[in-house]
Amino acid sequence: MARQATQEPGCAAISCQSCGLYQLCLPMGLDSADTALLDRYVKRKRTFKRGQVLYRSGDAFTYVYAIRSGSVKTYISTDDGRLQITGFHVPGELLGLNAIDEKRYSCEAVALETTSVCEISVACFEELARQIPSVHYQMLRMMSKEIRHNQELMLLLGKKNAEERLATYLLSLSRRFAMRNYSPTQFNLSMSRGDIGNYLGIAEETVSRIFSRFQEEGVISSERRHIILKDIKRLNAIAHEPSSAAPLALPLVQALHSR
Amino acid sequence: MARQATQEPGCAAISCQSCGLYQLCLPMGLDSADTALLDRYVKRKRTFKRGQVLYRSGDAFTYVYAIRSGSVKTYISTDDGRLQITGFHVPGELLGLNAIDEKRYSCEAVALETTSVCEISVACFEELARQIPSVHYQMLRMMSKEIRHNQELMLLLGKKNAEERLATYLLSLSRRFAMRNYSPTQFNLSMSRGDIGNYLGIAEETVSRIFSRFQEEGVISSERRHIILKDIKRLNAIAHEPSSAAPLALPLVQALHSR
């Protein structure tokens, strides 16, 4: 009942350019024949409204989701109901891949706002990978990137204080926006303070307090969900990011932020 | 100068059975021809002593390591030198795979005790994957498993208190030992209290205190690095593990621990 499919033909034509599959094949330099083949496997476009569930933990692994617009949070939970948000996902990202070996989703995915996705059947996806071997390699790269991202989050959760966590978080968002050619210094958050706090392992009140402190110190300007980064150099100093380790997003984008 | 290679021919003969590659091909039901092919790519066996470095963060990605015996810790660090251990690795596990997309290791790997590994050249490994397509799929499975494991660690670091962290940790170890047909209730830790605390995001003093408390309460018995789990049911209750999510190790082994 939560799911609301909008099954339109004609989605495929634009899908490869606009959704995650593009990212999957572009770096490998696939020719247009491959690209066309790839498009055939994009089964349907769907739209989820804020709070709607894409999939639940334990559900059979039947679809991979490529986000076209909007944003999604994923989380897991303890047996007594505490949640840990494990990621916020934006357009261009692929969701559900880590269900590969258990054949069931290991986390729950919920739309943060109205979100449009391409829903790709796993069976089709596997067939696709058989026909275009480099797809497998691309998947390995994407998962390797996710592992690194998670490891940096572990560093954050295990070793950083609340200020460092928020600074790291803002910079990470900034880089992801820069990557998509949005302003890296001015953006709107699609997630609540509660979600941010949950993700970073601190209370939402602490998030509020530190946003206020950053604002007093002139590092950022925050008006509810609208954020302006005013002193990225300072944010970088506060964040104490991993040293020689790879950045959260693309290495190229890293250069945008002076060190 | 830290590296001490013992280059022996004849390693290949036993390697596939004894090191991680076996785990990579076995689940796919490779025939003996494939297995033989696979063995050819095991270049050399090496031994690292306690504290020696297998690879550093930022090093070029040239080898994948399959642990034959001993144990290894991996960690990343902030720019001001704080470390976060991201994993302890035991025989049968493959190390270094998440360097795939950046072509450099994203973390540092250090032997916890005298450790024997098979060092597999990445170039050979890629050639191998080309010849046996299912190897790619196995790699995807392994990385998917690692992502899930990391997500559970994020839940632990973000939402659990010190007692829950220790209980979760002991159970995770127990399952991994059970998987390798070692006693799930009695084992020696190869890592120090400091390493455990670092991994779990708590101080080593807290680790000590809680081990003592568990002992007082009759849940475990701990004498320095020798641990006996005396009440696994209670440990499970304390740990508050992820609900419907996949277990840290194999699902089959999970059944060993009553819920």
Place this chain on the structure above:
DNA sequence: CGCCCTGTTGAATCTGGTCAAACTAAGTGG
């Protein structure tokens, strides 16, 4: 217009960190 959700701020509390010291085990070298 008023309700409700989100965000903000204050004050009390507490878990776990930090610092310090004693103790144990395992080497190391004379």
Place this chain on the structure above:
DNA sequence: CCACTTAGTTTGACCAGATTCAACAGGGCG
């Protein structure tokens, strides 16, 4: 074989940062 060193572990006392509880403000939406 023993004195000495070193690394690891345990325990106590104190303290700080973050949580919890609670009250309140402000937007957005019905």
